[in-house]
Amino acid sequence: MSNKVYAGIDLGGTKILAVLLDGDGALLTKSEVSTDAQEGSHAVIQRMIDLIHDCLNKIESAELASIGVATAGTLKADEGVVAYASNLGWTNVPLGKELAQAFGVPVNLENDANAAAYGEWAVGAGRGTQDCVYITVSTGIGAGIISGGKLIRGRDSSAGELGHITIDWNGSKCLCGNVGCLELYASGTSIGRRAGQLAAELPEEASLLKDKAAGAPINSRHVAEAAREGDALSLRILKEAGQALGAGMVSIIHSTNPELVIIGGGAASIGAPLFEPMHQAIADRAIGTMATGVKYASPLLGKDAGAIGAALLVNG
Ligand SMILES: [Zn+2]
Numbered sequence: 001m002s003n004k005v006y007a008g009i010d011l012g013g014t015k016i017l018a019v020l021l022d023g024d025g026a027l028l029t030k031s032e033v034s035t036d037a038q039e040g041s042h043a044v045i046q047r048m049i050d051l052i053h054d055c056l057n058k059i060e061s062a063e064l065a066s067i068g069v070a071t072a073g074t075l076k077a078d079e080g081v082v083a084y085a086s087n088l089g090w091t092n093v094p095l096g097k098e099l100a101q102a103f104g105v106p107v108n109l110e111n112d113a114n115a116a117a118y119g120e121w122a123v124g125a126g127r128g129t130q131d132c133v134y135i136t137v138s139t140g141i142g143a144g145i146i147s148g149g150k151l152i153r154g155r156d157s158s159a160g161e162l163g164h165i166t167i168d169w170n171g172s173k174c175l176c177g178n179v180g181c182l183e184l185y186a187s188g189t190s191i192g193r194r195a196g197q198l199a200a201e202l203p204e205e206a207s208l209l210k211d212k213a214a215g216a217p218i219n220s221r222h223v224a225e226a227a228r229e230g231d232a233l234s235l236r237i238l239k240e241a242g243q244a245l246g247a248g249m250v251s252i253i254h255s256t257n258p259e260l261v262i263i264g265g266g267a268a269s270i271g272a273p274l275f276e277p278m279h280q281a282i283a284d285r286a287i288g289t290m291a292t293g294v295k296y297a298s299p300l301l302g303k304d305a306g307a308i309g310a311a312l313l314v315n316g
Contacts, residue, residue, distance in 0.1 A: 002063035007052050008311025010112065010303075011071040013037060013087030016044070018051040019307040020059060025123045029058045030304065037088045044088065045095060049102045067099050067107045068310030070115030077109050077157040108314045111157045112306050117144020117262075118151045119309025124300040125262045133258045134299070135162060136265035137245070137274075141183040145256050151313065163187070167247045185244035188220035188267035195223050195237050205233045224270045238273040245274065246281025253282065253291050264299035 005028060010017040012035060019030040031054050033047055048069075056062045073085025080096015082088075096107040110118075117134035126132040132146040141163030145152040152159045163183035164176045171180025184190055195218040199206035208231045212222035226234035249261070267274070282291045301308055 003059060003061045004065045005056070005059055005062045006065050006311045006314065007055065007067045008115075008307040008309070009048055009051070009067065009069045010115070010306035010310065011035070011044075011048065011069055011088070012112075013072070016048055016051060017303065017307045018048070018055050019304060019311060020055045020062070021308065021311045025308070025312055027304065027308065029055050030307070031055050031058075035088070037090075041088070041090055041093045041095075045093075045098050048099065052103070064103055064105050066105050066311075066314040067103060068115070068312070068314045069095065069099070069107065069109050070112040070306035070310040071095075071109060072112050075109050075111065075157050077153075080107055080109055082109065106314060108310070109157070110310050110313050111144075111153075111160075113142035114144040114151055114153065114157065114160055115307075115309035115313060116142070116301075116305035117146060117160065117309065118313050119301055119305040119307075120262050120264075120299050121146045121151075122312050123308060124305060125297040126260055129260045131256065131258045132260045132262065133162075133252055133256055134262045134264075135252075136299075137187060137263065137267040138265035139187060139189045141187050141248075142265075143252075145258075147256065162248065162252055165248055165251050167244055167251075182244065182248035186241045186248060186267075188265075191223050191237060191241050191267065192217065192219035194240070195220075195234070198233060198237065202233065209234060220267055220270070224273075227270070227273045235273055238270060239277045242274040242277030243281045246278040247285065249278060249282050250285045250291070253286055253294060257290065258294055260295045260297060262297050262299050268298070 005020045008019045016035050017032045020028045072087050074083045076083050082090050082093045082095050099107045120126050120134050121132045130149045134144045136142045143162035144160045164181045166180045167182050168180030172184050173179050174181040208226045209218050223234045
């Protein structure tokens with residue numbers, strides 16, 4: 001008897017993760033290799049093919065039904081083409097066609113943050129909800145929106161770029177071309193950058209931060225560690241970042257009216273020093289009752305969310 005399985009791949013700039021799910025969305029097996037993007041798209045696609053075969057060989061009588069791929073960059077999802085991915089150095093790579101030819105099954109490409117949002121919603125922390133926003137706060141801020149039980153994809157599968165909503169319309173210039181984007185004030189990168197600025201301006205208040213960094217540039221991990229020891233400057237930096245996150249969350253709540261917000265990513269592990277000012281800003285600023293009923297949760301799928309979501313989205 002054959003065993004229908006659904007493959008999902010998270011194609012990252014550093015690593016490729018493949019998962020196989022059963023028909024109920026349960027994880028059967030997974031495997032990971034280095035992307036080695038400098039070897040070019042043909043080599044990377046061959047590694048993806050080999051990785052799927054590796055996974056299939058681990059499941060008895062596995063019959064592959066479909067492949068979903070989560071990737072950064074801009075997509076022509078209908079054509080199965082990665083239009084541009086700076087982390088891979090790819091322009092117009094027909095990834096979907098090549099995988100479909102190799103396996104003879106339907107292939108779907110998806111924006112990586114949207115795929116992770118869908119995975120967390122379908123089989124992780126968002127299970128059972130209809131309206132859910134997923135946000136990862138790490139080096140940048142990624143997000144995806146589920147509305148009425150459907151992923152909001154938009155015209156080019158790029159919807160949900162909540163890290164680039166404007167929270168300061170006269171603010172700093174962002175790499176995306178906009179100014180004053182949320183991720184310039186509330187991401188892990190921005191926390192480290194702000195700490196470096198303040199340490200230069202207020203050296204007498206930054207001794208613990210400088211000790212933590214030990215000569216290296218101060219990063220968000222140093223700020224989190226110093227804050228846990230009660231360092232006033234670090235707590236101030238996290239309070240500002242949390243308030244910025246709260247200001248962004250108000251716009252997100254106003255535009256999506258969610259039941260649940262899932263917040264993950266490395267910087268989210270900072271916890272209360274970031275989240276208390278965030279919740280205060282939301283309480284102070286959101287319209288009437290829109291924010292009071294919103295629940296908050298941490299993700300459950302970890303690094304597998306993108307690959308799992310991609311596998312589920314082929315038919316989602
Ligand atoms: Zn931006």
